[in-house]
Amino acid sequence: ETGVTQTPRHLVMGMTNKKSLKCEQHLGHNAMYWYKQSAKKPLELMFVYSLEERVENNSVPSRFSPECPNSSHLFLHLHTLQPEDSALYLCASSQRPGGGARDTQYFGPGTRLTVL
């Protein structure tokens, strides 16, 4: 595997389910990100991890819970989601700890989430 991979690619869940999204980067990067893209809206940054420490959380509801066990893996745990949480969830990574605007982000293909 190369680049940034995400599993599953598609997920349908009920509002009472608990599921997890997984992201893995094979680039040796030190920063990882979760983004959300809702229909006809821009990508929104959700979380940033640098060297496995969360450095940014953009006021995301607690029903989204990120986990970064090491610099190559990032999870997004989902529980009691709402239908309006249906969106494309994209993971990204970048080289430098702390990321930064000039630190190019490499994106995975995303997980298309549908909440019924």
Add this chain to the structure above:
Amino acid sequence: DQQVKQNSPSLSVQEGRISILNCDYTNSMFDYFLWYKKYPAEGPTFLISISSIKDKNEDGRFTVFLNKSAKHLSLHIVPSQPGDSAVYFCAASQQTGANNLFFGTGTRLTVIP
């Protein structure tokens, strides 16, 4: 409120002609701008960037122009090729709070052979 706007959701261009994709921003503190390209079922890939100290950056067939006074940037693709057909996202950031990239909603470019 969206700080980065791409007002044209789609654009069609003949192969060999110039494609011009536009982007406007509202935050005068933005000092770094990027374009990403996205094919279906793939994540966005970085294409080209420009710092606010420049007004033009060129990379092969791709040129980005920045007009700070108008808070406007554009991406020119010359000549356009069918493989350029994709969704193009404009993004912006500022030196402080540098982890946060603000994206536009994207413009779908179709290059007609």
